[in-house]
Amino acid sequence: MSLAIALHLLASTIWVGGMFFAYMALRPVAAGLLEPPTRLTLWARVFERFFPWVWAAVLVLLGSGLWMTFAVFGGMAGVGLHVHLMMALGVIMMLIFLHIYFAPYRRLSQAVEREDWPAGAVQLGLIRRLIGINLILGLLVVVIASGGRYFP
Incomplete structure (x- = not known):
């Protein structure tokens, strides 16, 4: 049981912490400093490195x-x-991630390869909104996980 709890906590920390960093720190700085070609390429490469960790966390x-x-x-x-709430929200988060990975992330990567910056910007905007939703859900799961058994 101790190993399962430790792995569960590590996986959730990697996923939710990564989203928090990307959304609250990296995104505003990249948006303020970088022109679209550099910004979109940065995000495509960041996701390329982060998403395998998310896959591992999901598993x-x-x-x-x-x-x-x-x-x-x-x-x-x-x-x-x-x-029950943690599981339901976790499954929703996983489904959102699967959508991000197989749809807008793929299209973002293809747009960056073609240097189609307007199309890439549309996909990055969609990814940003979906990650924002997942971040809120992830933080809610953390609250439920840490205090849920104390609620009536």
């Missing part, structure tokens, strides 16, 4: 979460409402 979160739920607590009936 670890699913594996450790399901293991704890079914092997330790005997299934969904054995966990509290906060775990």
Whole structure:
């Protein structure tokens, strides 16, 4: 159980922390300093390096979460409402990530390769909004995970 909790926390920290850094620190600086060709290329390369970590985090979160739920607590009936909420929000986050990865991120990468900066900007704007939603959901999951069992 301790290993599953540790892996679960590490995976969520990598994913949510990465989104927080990208959204709250890197995005405003890049938008203020870089022209579209450089900014879009930067983001395509950042995602190229960050998304494998997100894939790993998703797999670890699913594996450790399901293991704890079914092997330790005997299934969904054995966990509290906060775990149900965490799972639901986590699945939504994963679906949003899958959409980002297979749709706007692919189109952003292709636009950068073609040097089609207007098309790339559209895709980056969509990715920004979706990551913003995922960041809010991720922070909500952190609150639920850390305090959920203390709520009535």
